[in-house]
Amino acid sequence: MTGRSITVRTYAWVLLALLLLTAATLLLSFVPLGMFHMPVALLIAAAKTVLILLYFMHVIEQRYTIRVVLLVAVLLLGSLIVLTVADTATRDVPFHPPAPE
Amino acid sequence: MPTTHHVAHFEDLAKQGHAARLGMWLFLGSEALLFSGLFTLYAAYRNEYTSDFAAGAQLTNLPLGTIMTAVLLVSSFFMAFALATARQERSRVSIAALATTFLLGIVFLGLKATEYTMHFRDGIFPGAYYTGPLGERHGVVLFFTLYYIMTGLHALHVIGGLVLVGWLARRTRRGDFGEAWSTPLELGGLYWHFVDIIWLFLWPLFYLLR
Amino acid sequence: MTTTASPRPPAPAHVETKNYLNAETTFRSWATTTDHKRIGVLFLAGVTLSAMLGGTFALLLRLELLTPEADVMTAMTYNRLFTLHGVVMVWLFMIPAIPGAFGNFMVPLMIGARDVAFPRLNLASFYFYLSGALLVIAGAIAGGADTGWTFYPPYSAQTPTALVPVLAGVFVLGISSTMTGLNFIVTIHTLRTAGMTWWRLPLFVWAIYATSIILVLATPVLGLSLLLVAIDHAFALGVFNPAHGGDPILYQHLFWFYSHPAVYIMILPAMGVISEVVPAFSRKNVFSYRGIVIASVGIALVGFLTWGHHMFTSGMSAFDSGAFGVLSMFVAIFSAIKVFTWVGTLYRGRITLSTPLLYFFGFLFLFAFGGMTGVALASTSLDVHWHDTYFIVAHFHFIMVGGTMMGFMAGLHFWFPKMFGRLYSQRLSAVVALLAISGFILTFTPQFLLGNAGMPRRYHTYPAEYQPLNIISTIGSWAIGAGLLIGLLYLLVALWRGKPAGSNPWNLLGLEWSISSPPPPHNFEEPPKVWQEPYDYWRARND
Numbered sequence: 001m002t003g004r005s006i007t008v009r010t011y012a013w014v015l016l017a018l019l020l021l022t023a024a025t026l027l028l029s030f031v032p033l034g035m036f037h038m039p040v041a042l043l044i045a046a047a048k049t050v051l052i053l054l055y056f057m058h059v060i061e062q063r064y065t066i067r068v069v070l071l072v073a074v075l076l077l078g079s080l081i082v083l084t085v086a087d088t089a090t091r092d093v094p095f096h097p098p099a100p101e
Numbered sequence: 102m103p104t105t106h107h108v109a110h111f112e113d114l115a116k117q118g119h120a121a122r123l124g125m126w127l128f129l130g131s132e133a134l135l136f137s138g139l140f141t142l143y144a145a146y147r148n149e150y151t152s153d154f155a156a157g158a159q160l161t162n163l164p165l166g167t168i169m170t171a172v173l174l175v176s177s178f179f180m181a182f183a184l185a186t187a188r189q190e191r192s193r194v195s196i197a198a199l200a201t202t203f204l205l206g207i208v209f210l211g212l213k214a215t216e217y218t219m220h221f222r223d224g225i226f227p228g229a230y231y232t233g234p235l236g237e238r239h240g241v242v243l244f245f246t247l248y249y250i251m252t253g254l255h256a257l258h259v260i261g262g263l264v265l266v267g268w269l270a271r272r273t274r275r276g277d278f279g280e281a282w283s284t285p286l287e288l289g290g291l292y293w294h295f296v297d298i299i300w301l302f303l304w305p306l307f308y309l310l311r
Numbered sequence: 312m313t314t315t316a317s318p319r320p321p322a323p324a325h326v327e328t329k330n331y332l333n334a335e336t337t338f339r340s341w342a343t344t345t346d347h348k349r350i351g352v353l354f355l356a357g358v359t360l361s362a363m364l365g366g367t368f369a370l371l372l373r374l375e376l377l378t379p380e381a382d383v384m385t386a387m388t389y390n391r392l393f394t395l396h397g398v399v400m401v402w403l404f405m406i407p408a409i410p411g412a413f414g415n416f417m418v419p420l421m422i423g424a425r426d427v428a429f430p431r432l433n434l435a436s437f438y439f440y441l442s443g444a445l446l447v448i449a450g451a452i453a454g455g456a457d458t459g460w461t462f463y464p465p466y467s468a469q470t471p472t473a474l475v476p477v478l479a480g481v482f483v484l485g486i487s488s489t490m491t492g493l494n495f496i497v498t499i500h501t502l503r504t505a506g507m508t509w510w511r512l513p514l515f516v517w518a519i520y521a522t523s524i525i526l527v528l529a530t531p532v533l534g535l536s537l538l539l540v541a542i543d544h545a546f547a548l549g550v551f552n553p554a555h556g557g558d559p560i561l562y563q564h565l566f567w568f569y570s571h572p573a574v575y576i577m578i579l580p581a582m583g584v585i586s587e588v589v590p591a592f593s594r595k596n597v598f599s600y601r602g603i604v605i606a607s608v609g610i611a612l613v614g615f616l617t618w619g620h621h622m623f624t625s626g627m628s629a630f631d632s633g634a635f636g637v638l639s640m641f642v643a644i645f646s647a648i649k650v651f652t653w654v655g656t657l658y659r660g661r662i663t664l665s666t667p668l669l670y671f672f673g674f675l676f677l678f679a680f681g682g683m684t685g686v687a688l689a690s691t692s693l694d695v696h697w698h699d700t701y702f703i704v705a706h707f708h709f710i711m712v713g714g715t716m717m718g719f720m721a722g723l724h725f726w727f728p729k730m731f732g733r734l735y736s737q738r739l740s741a742v743v744a745l746l747a748i749s750g751f752i753l754t755f756t757p758q759f760l761l762g763n764a765g766m767p768r769r770y771h772t773y774p775a776e777y778q779p780l781n782i783i784s785t786i787g788s789w790a791i792g793a794g795l796l797i798g799l800l801y802l803l804v805a806l807w808r809g810k811p812a813g814s815n816p817w818n819l820l821g822l823e824w825s826i827s828s829p830p831p832p833h834n835f836e837e838p839p840k841v842w843q844e845p846y847d848y849w850r851a852r853n854d
Contacts, residue, residue: 081137084145228548
């Protein structure tokens with residue numbers, strides 16, 4: 001069911017973009033961003049993921065069903081992470097074991 | 102060699118292909134959820150031990166980790182290239198591309214093994230076996246326990262991927278794939294790209310946190 | 312107007328030509344079968360044996376609980392027994408039973424397909440089931456685990472019992488689950504026959520579809536949690552060990568992220584059976600087809616967001632407790648839609664009091680009651696008192712046994728004639744149904760009272776004032792055991808001596824009733840075409 005609209009040239013451009021984004025992530029890690037380091041790095045990782053999904057994995061030309069599978073999986077793993085971290089982040093008694101001896 | 106791959110209980114080859122693809126995506130969905138438990142643990146513990154995790158990340162090998170990221174990205178390119186050329190009936194190019202993917206996968210594993218060895222030499226082991234620097238800080242030890250579990254599970258998936266790529270190369274040599282049908286190659290590619298994507302998230306979590 | 316239950320007598324008994332049972336009869340043909348019907352029968356055999364094993368553990372537990380003191384077994388033995396009871400009932404019976412046995416057999420028939428999408432994967436899923444079950448049994452023989460079926464750390468890392476084979480078995484069973492779910496989703500997407508649109512699918516198929524979403528996406532998280540516990544048990548990695556800075560509550564988050572949706576894996580297929588049985592024996596269309604569909608998928612998806620209600624007293628934050636409490640209440644809305652729809656279907660229908668419908672009445676009362684106690688438990692302030700008491704035990708047994716087991720029995724009695732081409736004794740089966748339902752009520756209702764009065768779970772001794780209710784509960788367990796055993800016997804007898812069932816003993820609409828009983832090896836001669844809505848009895852009125 002895949003069309004032949006993704007050419008090898010597209011793949012090459014995507015690879016270039018991926019490598020550039022990797023370099024960007026690396027460079028940004030040396031910039032003082034404080035608490036934004038992780039979100040920025042993960043956002044760029046997500047962007048790279050989207051490129052791989054759309055082009056290397058052909059999602060851009062796939063049927064709707066595939067996107068639904070992706071979406072549901074992502075939403076569920078998102079809710080696992082969010083609700084669990086919300087627990088540790090909102091405890092009255094912070095979870096720190098006794099100071100090391 | 103069979104002239105058609107159409108199986109009796111499917112309406113036609115197109116539907117069969119869609120079924121195979123859907124099955125693979127569902128499998129990848131389940132694999133994503135498998136890793137998500139570990140990402141959850143990482144997120145929760147990082148929240149608790151923020152400075153310890155930052156300290157731990159200083160002890161990982163950033164250059165190696167970055168090279169490994171690039172290696173996997175390039176291998177993904179060659180995997181996609183292998184599929185495209187197989188569909189263009191250029192099977193010799195396709196085999197070469199698969200071989201390149203395979204080699205890059207070996208390189209990745211080699212770098213990982215090197216990294217592990219370097220850590221072992223510094224006494225950085227998981228859990229109760231940790232004897233490396235800053236070992237009295239629970240968060241540092243947890244950082245590396247998660248590091249070994251997550252990169253270890255990922256490496257196991259890479260090994261599985263290599264077996265897959267080797268098998269696909271053999272089938273390509275036998276002339277199984279062409280313009281009409283290349284489903285296993287396509288599905289194998291999906292798996293390989295997925296393994297690459299997991300690493301794209303492991304890299305910032307364990308190497309870039311500063 | 313009701314008529315007593317009697318499937319209409321078959322037309323002159325046909326000598327059935329080749330069907331899926333007699334086409335080939337060698338051991339090899341069964342061991343290497345890729346026929347979804349045979350695989351369904353294999354699962355049926357496996358889950359029946361597993362239910363007997365898990366039930367035996369339960370009877371032993373209840374025996375000890377006849378008296379306040381420890382007189383039959385030590386505390387350690389008791390702990391191993393309740394752990395194994397939980398593990399076997401959940402993973403060897405409840406989760407695989409309806410999907411593996413009836414899902415496999417009926418779904419392709421209901422959608423007009425020749426088989427499932429990946430028949431060899433289907434066979435593999437059975438062998439993973441078998442291997443996992445054998446591993447668990449090996450673990451049981453080696454003494455079993457004493458951690459409870461929930462394997463909470465830090466104790467699970469320290470226990471001297473044979474944890475690893477049990478964990479390995481469950482892990483392997485999880486792989487079987489995932490394969491089954493994947494196969495069903497792809498089958499339902501790609502193998503529906505001409506005219507079988509999504510909105511014409513039988514509700515059992517929708518139920519299996521919703522269940523399969525959970526099977527595929529939730530099970531891996533269990534696999535990971537068990538892997539971590541096993542590694543921690545073997546190697547002291549301390550991921551959840553407070554002595555190493557770990558947080559045991561994080562394990563509970565991961566475990567229950569799977570295990571709460573798991574209870575929907577257990578109940579959704581049973582609800583699917585009910586959604587077939589009720590319109591069949593009211594001879595009436597379902598009150599709201601779309602309602603059931605939306606509720607089924609809604610339960611599957613929203614059920615993923617409620618796991619924290621198992622953790623209200625664990626040390627989880629108040630914020631999360633509140634969030635999970637509210638989310639848990641939402642899920643109940645979908646179940647309520649279903650209960651009202653089934654009752655609305657019965658209303659002004661032409662009721663036949665068949666045995667499957669009797670099991671539905673048991674289901675209706677027990678599931679509704681159990682479900683309502685679930686809504687009460689979703690309230691943190693109430694759960695604080697009931698958690699880890701027999702109130703919880705009663706709640707989940709009402710849903711699991713009163714819901715899933717009744718659904719399983721209803722399905723078994725509904726589809727037995729189709730699967731094996733034989734009829735069973737209607738009168739005896741009705742008596743057994745009543746015995747099982749009464750036995751159930753006797754076993755588990757006292758447990759609500761015991762829990763509310765403060766009796767904790769997972770103890771082999773208790774204060775003397777709890778004894779009378781415990782005695783009633785144990786007697787009830789004997790009634791359930793007796794009933795189910797008799798049930799097994801008359802079904803086995805029917806396999807050999809039952810009257811031929813004919814292709815449509817209940818005189819119903821649906822593709823599965825249009826072929827012979829037992830069905831031919833390839834199901835349909837020609838791919839059928841569908842133009843009718845399901846359960847369209849009003850229009851069909853072929854009586």
